Amino acid sequence: EAQVTQNPRYLITVTGKKLTVTCSQNMNHEYMSWYRQDPGLGLRQIYYSMNVEVTDKGDVPEGYKVSRKEKRNFPLILESPSPNQTSLYFCASRRSENYGYTFGSGTRLTVV
Amino acid sequence: AQKITQTQPGMFVQEKEAVTLDCTYDTSDPSYGLFWYKQPSSGEMIFLIYQGSYDQQNATEGRYSLNFQKARKSANLVISASQLGDSAMYFCAMREVPYGNKLVFGAGTILRVKS
Numbered sequence: 001e002a003q004v005t006q007n008p009r010y011l012i013t014v015t016g017k018k019l020t021v022t023c024s025q026n027m028n029h030e031y032m033s034w035y036r037q038d039p040g041l042g043l044r045q046i047y048y049s050m051n052v053e054v055t056d057k058g059d060v061p062e063g064y065k066v067s068r069k070e071k072r073n074f075p076l077i078l079e080s081p082s083p084n085q086t087s088l089y090f091c092a093s094r095r096s097e098n099y100g101y102t103f104g105s106g107t108r109l110t111v112v
Numbered sequence: 113a114q115k116i117t118q119t120q121p122g123m124f125v126q127e128k129e130a131v132t133l134d135c136t137y138d139t140s141d142p143s144y145g146l147f148w149y150k151q152p153s154s155g156e157m158i159f160l161i162y163q164g165s166y167d168q169q170n171a172t173e174g175r176y177s178l179n180f181q182k183a184r185k186s187a188n189l190v191i192s193a194s195q196l197g198d199s200a201m202y203f204c205a206m207r208e209v210p211y212g213n214k215l216v217f218g219a220g221t222i223l224r225v226k227s
Binding site for chain 2: 042048088108
């Protein structure tokens with residue numbers, strides 16, 4: 001089954017404790033992206049990647065890092081999480097320009 | 113400035129009736145794409161429909177159609193024959209080619225279908 005897999009689905013952590021949210025797609029898509037969803041703001045792009053070793057900042061990159069060492073994986077790293085990073089996070093990949101993005105199931109992160 | 117505006121925070125519709133969800137966008141680029149996504153209470157994002165800026169006809173996908181009015185910069189989603197399962201959050205999004213093809217989302221509209 002074609003899908004984007006994110007882990008974990010839910011995570012509660014403490015301020016400053018480094019964490020990684022994993023994202024993997026099995027569709028051989030070149031383009032992958034991370035979004036965060038907050039009430040009243042819709043989804044905002046954090047980082048995106050056009051291909052292996054090619055990443056760039058989105059609209060809200062502060063406090064986040066990404067890497068794209070292989071095509072299928074695009075992990076999101078929070079080096080020192082803060083409470084304002086409490087959000088619902090989505091990883092997405094895209095086949096081509098005219099196709100909708102395929103989203104992962106989301107990761108609900110709470111930073112206390 | 114907001115690039116995607118969804119002016120209806122919430123909507124109600126009677127089952128089996130049609131409903132229109134509004135979306136206006138702002139771009140100076142002639143090449144762009146418009147998307148609608150559905151997010152049910154379970155949280156996943158489901159792609160519904162796509163309209164390219166150069167497409168001559170309005171996009172349709174089953175009960176979903178996109179009322180694309182380029183001069184007015186609007187891309188309203190029309191759901192015909194509403195079903196209870198259509199109750200969800202709906203997001204309009206735009207892809208701008210010069211900006212790395214990223215999607216920019218509106219704030220969303222919550223749709224509730226009444227029986």
